[in-house]
Amino acid sequence: MHVNFIHNIPFFSIFLAMFSGIITPFIKNGKYAQRVNSAMILIVGIMSAILFLNVTATGESFTFMMGHFPAPWGNELRAGPFEALMAITFSVVIWLTLAGGRTFIFEDVLSEKQNLFFIVVNLLFASMLALIYTNDVFTGYVFIEINTIASCALVMSKGKGESIVATIHYLIISLLGSGLFLMGLSLLYDITGHLLMPSIQQSIFKLMQTGEYQLPFMVVVGFIVLGLSIKSALFPFHSMLPGAYQAATPSVSGILSGLVLKSYIILLIKIFYCVFSIDIIHSLKVTNVLFIFGVCGMVMGSVYALREVKIKRMLAYSSVAQIGYIFMGLGLGTHVGVIAACFHILAHAVTKAMLFVCTGGLVDVSDKKDQIRNMRGAAHKNLIAGIAFTVGALSMVGVPLFAGFVSKIYFATASLYSPGKMAATLITLAISMILNAMYFIPSVIAIWSLPTEKIERAPVEPWFAFSMICFIVLNFALGIFYKPVIRILELGIGLLS
């Protein structure tokens, strides 16, 4: 019998991540738990890279039957260039974020609970992989549950009062999103009779022809889109982010902002293409609604960030603005818009994770105070963190050669294809870039300005420095050699529909 190991990679990755999460309670020492975790992520990253090379070479996507029964009776996974690219990015970013922030993790989390922290990280990674690869909406929901609980556990892992309050806030809003999504799913099952994405799509096409259940269908679309937007912190539902990112340890803030929010958006994109089909979404005007909220988020996120004097809260509001960019791209309703949004998912994941980790380093050398005014000269004390922060800030503002620039120029180009929204897109892009510069540049100046007292260099931690250098290289790589990435995204999104 011939076994195609490439096709088994999505299944292996998810099971390996879950397996390492399950055995971690046996490892009492946090340091060993961390090693298991990083080895697992490395293996998954390498497997995803093999999968990626294979699917981009063949230019095809495939489905994988989970068990003895073919879909629609059993579960199914699906992988193509889009999924493989996202899986690689997620593995690389989560690995670098955890490696760079390992000293913060071991400081912030009590030593007897460090192994529990890594259980949660492993299961979180498994759930994000499952959300990327799933071809079944109910499997999607099950892993959304794991994702929600795990991200709340990571926020509270510090165990201080502040982080508990932030966790409760985070939990309530996340559960609101999951609840709406689940209600949407059950209504969807009631009117289509399927849980597998392609089968639902067939049923929906039939319903569209016969004109049955129009109202329930609209409610379903509304609930699913609303639920996933709440979970990915689209503008009016962002209030849980600042508290959570402020209270959590830097790596966790980086993972939550860079990856967890994105995993829901990836699921939403898959649902748009594989369940509802983009034409129906367009005809129901869902794209217009997302566009309006996205545009508001871009401006309001930056306005809130301007009012912050604490650096982590400022970064959190900046994430709100960036999520606004992504939803604006989806809201353009065209193929190019979605590709620009996907590129921004990559660019923001790489940049924001780096910003949070290096902020941890900068706060550490400023007597653990996180107001920007206390951080004067921090970059001189921790040089590599200062450089990383500057690179991240310039990338977020959208300076050429950095990753953030490419996605902005693609958003601008994409707007040309949707005439009604062109002016609004271009004007908000311009306003948002100016606002971004207005809050990022002063903080960069603040950390580089010479303090009055003598500068004491903090010792360079090798893992931190390594992770920051990798992030900076990744940022430049995405900003300069973006053509192949865009081509792969075009291929992948094309295969989804």
Added chain:
Amino acid sequence: MNNTSQNTNPKENNCTWKRFVAWVNGEEALTLPKHCISEKVEKSEKSKVRKNWEETAELRQKIYRILSIVICLSIIVMLLITVKELPPFGSSTNPASNEVVERYIESGLEETGAVNIVAGMILDYRAFDTFGESAVLFLAVMCVVILMRRDSNNISAEEDQEIAEDEEFEKEDSNIILKQIAAFIVPLIFLFGIYVILNGHLSPGGGFSGGAIVGAGLILYSIAFGHEKVRTFFTFRTFTKISVSCLLTYCAAKGYSFFTGANHLHSIIPKGTPGNILSSGLILPLNICVGMIVACTMYGFYALFTKGDI
């Protein structure tokens, strides 16, 4: 930066410039009061802002309350209208009565070997989802351990003393009725729970419901005879060992089954004769695993929330 600009710039007395410098230095946000930064004025102005904020807080709370009621009511109305439009319950022409359900009902027994079709569905046809659900339980209990298990962050010496006093008090209390009845009823509960788990593939029930029964029995035992008594056979170590090894068994068994199934390899797991206790392939061992995880989780929640330890 501040010094140099003040020395060289002729605008040094200009309020706007000072504010700008302060903003660049991250000392002040843009939206704070519009005036020069002189210590005194800033303080009074800040308290004014706070006062305003407190005055409007009540108004905002009112608006939030009204808005929340309006939003909830509109969602309720919308959902009620939607439910009216949905296909009638149980009708044979429903979209949900399609080839998927047909195959589960008609060939479920033959394909999975389970007389209880629901067990066949959740542990064979859609076993991946159930694996996810068991992982949710495991993760939830691990989160409660992170949050509640005693450590230097969440327990002070005072609280420790209070708990010790409570335990003393409980020891003195004889609770004779509770103890007598519990001694009689707990073995029965365990027996029934084990029956439900082991017969999961033959009759209604299974790992989730049977595990909940066993867990409830454990909780009753702990209430009646005290936490210490349970600790003689069920500590945090046994708890971790049981839940981790059950989940590992699940992971390994299903990993093998998925691998053979997806790659169309021959699986060595026999189906047995439907109706026998040893039948239906992996469903019986998986039910036992799920049952143990659920029982441990239920008791774990109870112990962690009351005592902060298992």
